[in-house]
Amino acid sequence: MNLCRCAPNTAAGAGAQPGSSQSLGSSRSLPFPGPGLSLAMASVPMQPWETPYNTAKALKQGTIFPSLDLPFYVTGGGMNG
Structure with a gap:
């Protein structure tokens, strides 16, 4: 998946290190x-x-595996109390 919208295999990007200004085609660099x-x-x-x-319980619980069925607590954040 290309999240940085970089053009792969361009003339500037061929052989350049990922994240270098040469591979991005600009003067900025990524950290x-x-x-x-x-x-x-x-x-x-x-x-x-x-x-x-079973299918009905898995849909209700949000998981098919009992060991992953953990409690959910709404805490923190200014809007949640």
């Missing part, structure tokens, strides 16, 4: 963490298989 640094790291725990809810 990247720099050489040798990661932008992000994902940590995704394993979810063991469990018997899913």
Whole structure:
């Protein structure tokens, strides 16, 4: 998905580093963490298989897995109390 509206494989962008002013075709540059640094790291725990809810209950609860059926509390924010 191209969210920055950059034109891929253009003459200016061919071989340029992503986020560099050369790849954007302008003099501005995007903030990247720099050489040798990661932008992000994902940590995704394993979810063991469990018997899913039936269709009607899953639709009501918003999930098919009972272990993901967590309470929702409206808190914080000036308009929510």
